Amino acid sequence: MSEIVFLNGKWVGRDQASLSPDDRGFIFADGVYEVTKFYNGKAFRMADHLDRLHRSLNEIEIDFSEFDKLEDISLELLTRNNLIDAEAGVYWQITRGAHPRVHHFPGDIIPGFYAFAFPLPSAKDKLGKGIKVIVQEDIRWLRCDIKSVSLLPNTMLYNKAVESGAGESILIRDGKVTEATHSSVFAVKNGVLVTRPLSTLILPGITRKVVLEICEKYGISKEERLFSETELFEMDEIFICGTGSEITPVVQVNDKKISGGVPGPLTQKIQKIFFDLVQ
Numbered sequence: 001m002s003e004i005v006f007l008n009g010k011w012v013g014r015d016q017a018s019l020s021p022d023d024r025g026f027i028f029a030d031g032v033y034e035v036t037k038f039y040n041g042k043a044f045r046m047a048d049h050l051d052r053l054h055r056s057l058n059e060i061e062i063d064f065s066e067f068d069k070l071e072d073i074s075l076e077l078l079t080r081n082n083l084i085d086a087e088a089g090v091y092w093q094i095t096r097g098a099h100p101r102v103h104h105f106p107g108d109i110i111p112g113f114y115a116f117a118f119p120l121p122s123a124k125d126k127l128g129k130g131i132k133v134i135v136q137e138d139i140r141w142l143r144c145d146i147k148s149v150s151l152l153p154n155t156m157l158y159n160k161a162v163e164s165g166a167g168e169s170i171l172i173r174d175g176k177v178t179e180a181t182h183s184s185v186f187a188v189k190n191g192v193l194v195t196r197p198l199s200t201l202i203l204p205g206i207t208r209k210v211v212l213e214i215c216e217k218y219g220i221s222k223e224e225r226l227f228s229e230t231e232l233f234e235m236d237e238i239f240i241c242g243t244g245s246e247i248t249p250v251v252q253v254n255d256k257k258i259s260g261g262v263p264g265p266l267t268q269k270i271q272k273i274f275f276d277l278v279q
């Protein structure tokens with residue numbers, strides 16, 4: 001049986017799903033998205049994902065009002081695709097809708113909505129051993145706070161990591177670390193956890209927020225500040241985090257081993273607290 005997806009109000013097999021070629025998501029990447037992880041049918045931080053979706057839509061002036069249906073649609077997707085008892089992701093995408101190609105935002109347009117569920121098991125090997133990352137120039141636009149579907153720079157930068165045998169790319173703008181292609185970046189120096197402050201240059205990561213809450217609750221020193229590419233190589237520990245990457249230790253940056261090439265103690269502590277939270 002084919003996988004069931006939800007597209008513009010209809011439940012359809014993925015191979016039957018079809019879209020207008022004039023959908024502005026297709027023509028202009030004019031849309032936003034979210035990915036939420038469900039642990040055995042229970043969403044992690046659903047309210048935060050809904051809030052961020054709301055914010056992204058506001059920023060690009062798409063008028064979408066069906067927020068209260070998204071959790072039910074997600075659960076139905078998990079059920080219909082036999083993922084309700086698994087670790088699964090649910091993808092939501094809202095585009096401005098279909099309209100003959102014009103550059104301005106057309107007034108008479110109905111937003112398009114697409115959602116699907118997919119298996120998203122924890123990457124146990126990477127979580128345990130850590131990953132290598134490479135460092136690249138952040139070539140993305142200046143509104144990385146919007147979770148836009150326009151992800152070509154992210155995919156180019158991630159693809160380069162894959163080609164180099166690495167698990168992510170850490171990005172640098174004006175000599176300072178921003179984030180990674182689909183994860184937030186944390187580092188530890190002298191017992192203090194460091195991450196870049198929120199701005200238009202990074203996504204307000206939900207896992208990032210959870211990590212900062214863990215620090216508050218467990219008395220872990222933290223600092224939201226800019227740090228340079230040079231500092232990155234001198235950090236005692238590094239990890240990336242995100243809905244998919246969870247808390248993934250970074251044990252090598254380019255050719256330089258970090259924390260002796262094994263996950264650092266603070267990273268492991270935060271990882272353990274995080275997994276106690278989600279289970």
Ligand SMILES: Cc1ncc(COP(=O)(O)O)c(C=O)c1O
Nearest residue numbers: 182183184203205206207242243
């Ligand atoms: C660029 C970027 N930064 C950070 C994240 C992590 O965000 P979250 O923790 O909300 O999944 C993502 C997730 O897709 C991302 O694409």
